[in-house]
Amino acid sequence: MSKKDMKVKVFIRKRKISLAPNSSLLEYDKKHLWCLRVEQRRIEEEFIPEEDRDLLNTVREIADKIGLEIRIINVDSLFGELLTKLNGINKYSALIIGNKKFVGKISKRDLESILKDMGE
Numbered sequence: 001m002s003k004k005d006m007k008v009k010v011f012i013r014k015r016k017i018s019l020a021p022n023s024s025l026l027e028y029d030k031k032h033l034w035c036l037r038v039e040q041r042r043i044e045e046e047f048i049p050e051e052d053r054d055l056l057n058t059v060r061e062i063a064d065k066i067g068l069e070i071r072i073i074n075v076d077s078l079f080g081e082l083l084t085k086l087n088g089i090n091k092y093s094a095l096i097i098g099n100k101k102f103v104g105k106i107s108k109r110d111l112e113s114i115l116k117d118m119g120e
Contacts, residue, residue, distance in 0.1 A: 006118060007069050010059050011084060011094040012052040014074040016044045051105060055093045058108050066115060 048056075056072065063070050074080040075092060087096060095102045095111075098118055106114075 006098050008059060008063060009071045009073055009096040010056055011073050011075050011089055011092055012056055013049055013076055013092055015047050015076050017047050052093045058111060062111055
């Protein structure tokens, strides 16, 4: 399999965590005291689990050296959930290189050897 044909899909969990509950802000217009405006505010932050972040960083580092195309798939999105079902992934972190699936933590050395074997 050539480098052009080899695509790397990385399945990660990227969640939004609510840091503060929904809060309402009540404001009024100084000219017209009867005119009130209510605004809903929510404070959220994106969170990637450490295991997923480590896998993603390892794959990016190796792909930059070799020149591979990486596709990052967020399994918490609707589109990502559909792709995980189509690819038969049910545990995370997961990685698909070409037609082979790898689930769980993969060391940098193992990943380099897998890519080298598939490239030949």
